Amino acid sequence: MGVGLPAIAYGFSVGLEPLNLLACFVGVFVGTLIGVLPGIGPVATMSILFPVTYAMTPTASIIMMAGIYYGAMYGGSTTSILANIPGEAASVVTCLDGYQMARQGLAGPALGIAAFGSFIAGTASVLGIMLLGPPLASVALRFGPPEIFGLLVLGFTMVTYLAGASKLKAVAMALLGLFLGTVGLDPVTATPRFTFGTITLMDGIGLVPIIMGLFGIAEVLLNLEKGVRQEVFKAQIQGLFPSRQQWKASAAPIARGSVLGFFLGILPGIGAIIPTFLSYALEKRLSKHPERFGTGVIEGVAAPESANNAATGGSMIPLLTLGIPPNVVMAVLLGAFLVHGIQPGPLLVKEHPEIFWGVIASMYIGNVMLVILNVPLIGLWVQLLKVPYGVLFPLILLFCIIGVYTVSANIGDIVIMLIFGVIGYLMKKFDYEPMPLVLAYVLGRMAEESIRQTLLLSRGSAAIFLDRPIATAFLGAAVAVVLLPIVVPRFQAAIGKLARLEES
Amino acid sequence: MITRDRAAALALLLFGLGGTFAASRLTIGDPGHPGPGFFPLWLALALSVVALALLLRPAAAAPRPVAVPAERLRPGKVVLALLATAVYAAALEPLGFVLTTFLFLVFLLTVVEPRRRTAALAIAAATAGACHLVFKAWLDVQLPAGPWGF
Numbered sequence: 001m002g003v004g005l006p007a008i009a010y011g012f013s014v015g016l017e018p019l020n021l022l023a024c025f026v027g028v029f030v031g032t033l034i035g036v037l038p039g040i041g042p043v044a045t046m047s048i049l050f051p052v053t054y055a056m057t058p059t060a061s062i063i064m065m066a067g068i069y070y071g072a073m074y075g076g077s078t079t080s081i082l083a084n085i086p087g088e089a090a091s092v093v094t095c096l097d098g099y100q101m102a103r104q105g106l107a108g109p110a111l112g113i114a115a116f117g118s119f120i121a122g123t124a125s126v127l128g129i130m131l132l133g134p135p136l137a138s139v140a141l142r143f144g145p146p147e148i149f150g151l152l153v154l155g156f157t158m159v160t161y162l163a164g165a166s167k168l169k170a171v172a173m174a175l176l177g178l179f180l181g182t183v184g185l186d187p188v189t190a191t192p193r194f195t196f197g198t199i200t201l202m203d204g205i206g207l208v209p210i211i212m213g214l215f216g217i218a219e220v221l222l223n224l225e226k227g228v229r230q231e232v233f234k235a236q237i238q239g240l241f242p243s244r245q246q247w248k249a250s251a252a253p254i255a256r257g258s259v260l261g262f263f264l265g266i267l268p269g270i271g272a273i274i275p276t277f278l279s280y281a282l283e284k285r286l287s288k289h290p291e292r293f294g295t296g297v298i299e300g301v302a303a304p305e306s307a308n309n310a311a312t313g314g315s316m317i318p319l320l321t322l323g324i325p326p327n328v329v330m331a332v333l334l335g336a337f338l339v340h341g342i343q344p345g346p347l348l349v350k351e352h353p354e355i356f357w358g359v360i361a362s363m364y365i366g367n368v369m370l371v372i373l374n375v376p377l378i379g380l381w382v383q384l385l386k387v388p389y390g391v392l393f394p395l396i397l398l399f400c401i402i403g404v405y406t407v408s409a410n411i412g413d414i415v416i417m418l419i420f421g422v423i424g425y426l427m428k429k430f431d432y433e434p435m436p437l438v439l440a441y442v443l444g445r446m447a448e449e450s451i452r453q454t455l456l457l458s459r460g461s462a463a464i465f466l467d468r469p470i471a472t473a474f475l476g477a478a479v480a481v482v483l484l485p486i487v488v489p490r491f492q493a494a495i496g497k498l499a500r501l502e503e504s
Numbered sequence: 505m506i507t508r509d510r511a512a513a514l515a516l517l518l519f520g521l522g523g524t525f526a527a528s529r530l531t532i533g534d535p536g537h538p539g540p541g542f543f544p545l546w547l548a549l550a551l552s553v554v555a556l557a558l559l560l561r562p563a564a565a566a567p568r569p570v571a572v573p574a575e576r577l578r579p580g581k582v583v584l585a586l587l588a589t590a591v592y593a594a595a596l597e598p599l600g601f602v603l604t605t606f607l608f609l610v611f612l613l614t615v616v617e618p619r620r621r622t623a624a625l626a627i628a629a630a631t632a633g634a635c636h637l638v639f640k641a642w643l644d645v646q647l648p649a650g651p652w653g654f
Binding site for chain 2 (some may be wrong): 051052055168169171172175176178179182186188189191193194217220221224225226227389390391393394395397398401402405406409411414415418421422425426429430431432448451452455456459460461
């Protein structure tokens with residue numbers, strides 16, 4: 001399968017199959033739904049729907065899972081604009097100008113530009129994956145264990161460096177995640193490690209109970225403790241289509257937000273949140289009237305909403321071409337691949353073109369569905385926002401339990417989920433970020449295999465990394481990420497700023 | 505007095521040391537032929553060192569501002585929700601999915617975040633029934649049946 005038109009045409013023939021269309025619709029619909037609802041995010045939802053994908057084809061399951069992610073980015077903006085509560089963390093910035101627009105009677109155009117901006121950015125990022133994915137995959141084909149280990153080290157370094165308040169705490173979490181990844185049978189000798197004689201731990205600690213605990217249960221506990229306020233904007237929403245003037249003001253911010261979001265999304269540890277803050281800051285700096293930002297300018301909605309959708313596309317690249325998830329959502333998606341016995345990576349385009357091109361084409365289709373869903377169904381989403389959290393949280397808890405139980409039919413996994421729920425709750429209290437832990441856990445096995453193979457190849461000598469230029473480059477970049485901020489104070493300020501954005 | 509930060513670091517240190525001990529009982533091998541304990545041992549050691557650094561570093565100058573004042577927090581609800589979920593896990597297989605789910609939801613909707621009893625009963629019954637239909641009948645997902653067959 002080549003690149004370009006024939007490949008994408010083949011992708012559309014896969015994406016338009018009835019079952020895949022249905023999977024795409026369910027994905028973007030559920031994604032928008034949970035994006036609208038505060039207190040449940042794409043990570044927990046994708047895990048809850050994990051068992052449902054067993055009965056589906058691999059292509060349909062990945063299409064549905066990806067749909068949930070970019071659908072949530074669309075839905076998150078609705079809550080930000082109408083209720084001043086970010087439905088998703090990536091929609092925090094949208095509150096600033098979106099809610100102000102709603103208060104001035106401009107809720108319609110704000111919602112409209114969020115939907116259209118997201119559509120344009122989402123489509124642009126799909127185009128980016130199409131162009132960048134295959135060449136990157138062919139480069140990655142030359143990677144051996146030393147290169148993979150070098151790349152993983154670079155990934156870990158970036159994730160820990162960009163994670164919130166304390167680097168040391170993030171390093172501790174990454175090490176803990178790597179250690180938890182070693183529970184179960186040894187990948188080389190099949191010796192049981194840290195299983196305490198239980199069958200539940202023989203296969204390792206499940207990814208689903210960990211994610212549901214850290215992101216689903218912990219979030220419910222924190223919300224229960226502090227209480228969730230819901231104030232929905234009551235005025236009539238009309239005129240969802242932005243005026244010519246509003247389009248003119250938004251065109252450049254949407255374009256810049258798309259490019260910025262896409263390229264930042266590719267980098268490990270960035271996710272969809274940081275691009276929204278940066279694109280908002282960029283627009284404010286470029287604007288002739290920066291003082292008007294925060295009072296309800298349409299650029300302040302268009303730019304971040306485009307950036308977060310473009311970032312979701314960008315973050316698919318490392319997963320699809322290298323098999324390495326750059327953020328937690330992609331880690332869950334990796335889990336969905338592995339459940340079906342498919343290893344994403346450089347060989348995916350060759351071995352499973354139906355998945356690679358089918359998923360990409362489905363993202364085009366999904367983006368069209370989202371505009372259709374979002375524009376006329378706003379009224380329904382507003383009604384949904386009125387469901388009190390007191391009714392919502394028991395359902396979230398219940399779905400977490402069902403999700404975990406159905407993966408293994410093992411009560412032990414529910415207990416593990418509860419333990420990680422408490423750990424996640426305490427981590428939030430003590431300012432520890434869950435992201436480095438989960439990502440390190442997911443990549444731990446790959447890291448162990450690659451370092452052990454490297455050491456076997458080199459008979460225990462670390463000099464092998466210096467003989468392989470690509471591995472040296474990755475490790476050098478990792479060292480630079482650590483050292484540059486110390487040597488060059490300007491980098492220190494920039495990284496500190498990024499970390500603060502992530503934290504906020 | 506031990507700060508919250510130090511307590512967390514101490515817990516991590518204990519975990520790291522426990523991990524080091526447990527890993528040291530596996531075959532370690534040497535760098536040329538790493539065994540099953542090689543990677544976990546180095547990880548646990550590194551974790552212990554980082555935890556020690558967290559424990560020994562000077563306390564943060566000022567506490568971070570919190571969004572919600574401590575007196576408005578409701579930790580009792582957290583404990584109740586956790587207990588309910590633990591009991592749910594224990595009762596799921598003996599009592600079956602539908603009954604356990606109904607009781608679990610009634611408890612959460614009347615005790616943890618109380619609302620009108622009739623509304624709570626209706627929501628609990630509708631949710632338990634709908635989940636049974638969707639997951640068991642439609643999606644064919646394995647859920648425990650209990651002595652009543654549902």
